Amino acid sequence: MRRGYEDLERDNPYLVLPRRLARMREVLARRQKDLVLFLDRVKNEHNFSALIRTAEAVGLQEIWYGFEEPYEAPINVGVTLGAHRWVFLRKTEDPRATLEDFRNRGFQVVVTWLGAGTRDFREVDYTRPTVIVVGNEVEGVSPELLPLATHRIMIPMVGMVRSLNVSVATAVILYEAFRQREAAGLYERPQLSSSEIEAILRKWAYEDVLRQRRKK
Amino acid sequence: MRRGYEDLERDNPYLVLPRRLARMREVLARRQKDLVLFLDRVKNEHNFSALIRTAEAVGLQEIWYGFEEPYEAPINVGVTLGAHRWVFLRKTEDPRATLEDFRNRGFQVVVTWLGAGTRDFREVDYTRPTVIVVGNEVEGVSPELLPLATHRIMIPMVGMVRSLNVSVATAVILYEAFRQREAAGLYERPQLSSSEIEAILRKWAYEDVLRQRRKK
Ligand SMILES: C[S@@+](CC[C@H](N)C(=O)[O-])C[C@H]1O[C@@H](n2cnc3c(N)ncnc32)[C@H](O)[C@@H]1O
Ligand SMILES: C[S@@+](CC[C@H](N)C(=O)[O-])C[C@H]1O[C@@H](n2cnc3c(N)ncnc32)[C@H](O)[C@@H]1O
Incomplete structure (x- = not known):
């Protein structure tokens, strides 16, 4: 052979x-160069891996992950099914600086947030250059990143549980972004x-x- | 106390x-009494649990899971965050009979299927009484259940990976059903x-x- x-x-x-x-x-x-995912201290291997797989499937090329301390990307190849190889997986130890940099380059920073001042995730225009920020399994997105948010968004829920699993929430948002971008012809050129x-x-x-x- | x-x-x-x-x-x-989820041999505890949590969050009350052999529901309470307590979790050892029964009661059976004869998941009308069938992590939905499908659906993907994680795919479909049902006022009465x-x-x-x- x-x-x-x-x-x-x-x-x-x-x-x-x-x-x-x-x-x-x-x-x-x-590939959607100007649609980026930012994982703020997502630590569970299953979540991290499912997230990358979904992001790859909707055409993202760049995924950032942030940890304050050194921390390796918790990848499980049985869950990514190789998706981590088809994207740029970038690590930052200074999440604020990274997001500020995106803002300076004209990106809107869309932060998932279950607290006050948040809007329905479908109200955002994802055809603009966008970084979507999702958070740690227990703590959510760090409040330190909030001042960098252009929008805070939330996926509506009508059950007893107070939050969705992070890989699930991210997928729902990414597929809304996909839908909008497809309707706008962004996958055609x-x-x-x-x-x-x-x-x-x-x-x-x-x-x-x-x-x-x-x-x- | x-x-x-x-x-x-x-x-x-x-x-x-x-x-x-x-x-x-x-x-x-x-609660959406006539929107039901059917898990065909979903075995991974993390997937199973995330699925229940999402289903509960969009207002499902009834979730079925099928295994040919006796098999316990693989629940991880760290992932469901209690969601399994707020729904009826029902097991069947005869998935065909269960789905046939739903059809006889007027439900459409919507089967996720990555093969031929499948349509975009957004084309289905989820405001009708609906069972959504999702499948095993490796094998997908059993071909034996296909004859019971009213519709075969697929979520579009534009990446190198060939499928989504099952808990992710289910969430994307459930949130489309939620969106349609909310627009139709089904959460109001x-x-x-x-x-x-x-x-x-x-x-x-x-x-x-x-x-x-x-x-x-
Ligand atoms: C389990 S949640 C964290 C819950 C935490 N108690 C909080 O209040 O943020 C982990 C991450 O999943 C995402 N998430 C979960 N449910 C969400 C929802 N309904 N809307 C938007 N994002 C959500 C967010 O990125 C969140 O940071
Ligand atoms: C990892 S997939 C199974 C892959 C299997 N090789 C197949 O061809 O079905 C596990 C389950 O996730 C769901 N799923 C994954 N990707 C999907 C997609 N793009 N559209 C609809 N359902 C999907 C389906 O329920 C599927 O049975």
Whole structure:
């Protein structure tokens, strides 16, 4: 089988089968560069992993996670099913500075918040450049991040429970953003430049081949 | 404190504080008797529990789960945060018969299906009596249940991953059902009869008091 790859390499610098390469291109053409997810101290491995998988499925390319102290991303590959490989997973030890930076670059910061001054999540216009901030399983989003919020949002609930699971809440919001962006045609024109696409493709294809080889 | 409860009992047969009782009544007035969730062999405790929590939050009262062999509901109370106590959790060892029974009672059976003949989940009218069927983490919904489907639905995805986590997919569908039902005014008039409400209230209140006492 090694020989097969060498043959392929001659015609195809990316080393992956043409069908797979076409799929990667299709996916990258729909990536939403200006829709970003920010996880504030999400610690449970199952939640963290399900979150990445959903974000990847709706076309996010960039996911940030913040911890004050050094902390590794709690990834469970049985739950991400590989999704963590298809996005840029970025860590910050200074969540405030990271969000401020997004604001300076013209992003609205949409913070999930179960307290006062919050509005229905469907009222926000997610077609604008947006960072969505979700919070820790027990404490929610840190109050220190609130001053950076352009909007505070909440998903309505009519039961006895007081909150949703964080991976569930994030999915509901991301699918609303997806719906709005699709209606606005944002999935029809590529947001990544062709050089960005080629750079990501090389990385994806390279890692894909490494994985294939390792499996043998 | 035991004495406190005895005092209360005289004025309030339900034994819970008036504010809590009022909240229970409010929640029951919004329960959607004709929106039911059916879990086909969902085995992961985190998924199962997050699912119940979401279903409770959007006002479901009845959740079925099916396994061919005897199998206990895999509940993690750290994830449900008590939600499993506020719904009827019903088990069946014959999923086909259970779904057939729903069809005979006028319910549409909406099956999540990633294969052929499936439509966008937003195209379905969830204001009708509906059972939503979601499937096992690895195998999805059993093909044996397909003949019972009124509709097969799928949530669109534009990434490299081929499916969503089951608790995430269910939440996205349930919130679409919630949205449609709210727009149609279905949360404004109680669906449970007053005798059903009183029966559930007695059970909830009784269990609530037991829990309070146990905590002391
Ligand atoms: C379990 S909740 C945290 C609950 C915490 N007691 C609080 O008050 O924020 C964890 C995260 O899930 C998200 N979340 C849960 N329920 C939500 C809802 N109804 N609306 C918006 N976000 C929600 C938020 O990102 C929240 O920070
Ligand atoms: C991880 S999926 C199962 C994947 C399985 N390989 C299949 O083809 O069905 C587990 C369950 O999540 C739900 N699910 C996952 N992604 C979905 C999507 N895009 N649309 C609808 N339901 C989905 C379905 O209920 C499915 O049975």
